[in-house]
Amino acid sequence: MEKWIKGFTLIELCIILVIIGILSIVAIPTYLTYTKKVYFAEVIEAARPYKLAVEACYKSQGAGDAVTKCANNENGVPPIFSETGNVASVITSSEGVITATGRDKAPNDTYVLTPTPSNNTLAWTISGTCITAGTC
Numbered sequence: 441m442e443k444w445i446k447g448f449t450l451i452e453l454c455i456i457l458v459i460i461g462i463l464s465i466v467a468i469p470t471y472l473t474y475t476k477k478v479y480f481a482e483v484i485e486a487a488r489p490y491k492l493a494v495e496a497c498y499k500s501q502g503a504g505d506a507v508t509k510c511a512n513n514e515n516g517v518p519p520i521f522s523e524t525g526n527v528a529s530v531i532t533s534s535e536g537v538i539t540a541t542g543r544d545k546a547p548n549d550t551y552v553l554t555p556t557p558s559n560n561t562l563a564w565t566i567s568g569t570c571i572t573a574g575t576c
Contacts, residue, residue: 479526479545480570486527487540491553493517494536495562503560507536536562542570 448456497510497517511534512520521530521540528543535555542549549570555562 476546480542480549480551482526483540483542483546483549483551483570486521486524486530487538487551487553489518490521490530490532490538490540491564494532494538494555498536498555498557498562503557505557507555507557507562509534510536539568546570 493516494507494510497515498507500515501508509515510517510532512518512532514534517532521527523529523543526542526544526546528541530538530540532538537555538553540551542551550568551570552566552568554565554567556565557563
């Protein structure tokens with residue numbers, strides 16, 4: 441009686457390699473997109489205090505029909521935020537438009553918040569190259 445040597449055949453090993461290759465084709469781009477979203481979340485969070493400061497600036501001026509004098513270093517708006525982590529800068533214009541820019545692992549992505557006065561409050565319009573951390 442012959443003894444059979446147990447193990448994998450060459451075809452079985454090739455099939456396993458093909459399956460691993462297909463899984464990596466799907467998994468690697470998904471992972472890279474996920475990490476970019478996470479890094480851009482840092483840019484969005486950096487813009488949050490500026491948004492609150494512009495709202496406070498608007499209210500302190502009497503909440504009129506326009507946002508004025510709410511740039512960086514004016515009326516309680518923080519100075520320009522620059523180069524920390526994945527954030528290149530956060531700049532606020534005198535009309536209260538906030539532009540946050542990514543760097544390093546979130547390069548060339550921008551997050552722009554534009555205030556529009558409505559009933560003595562500010563409605564915010566979000567624009568830029570990366571609107572939310574989920575759409576980068």
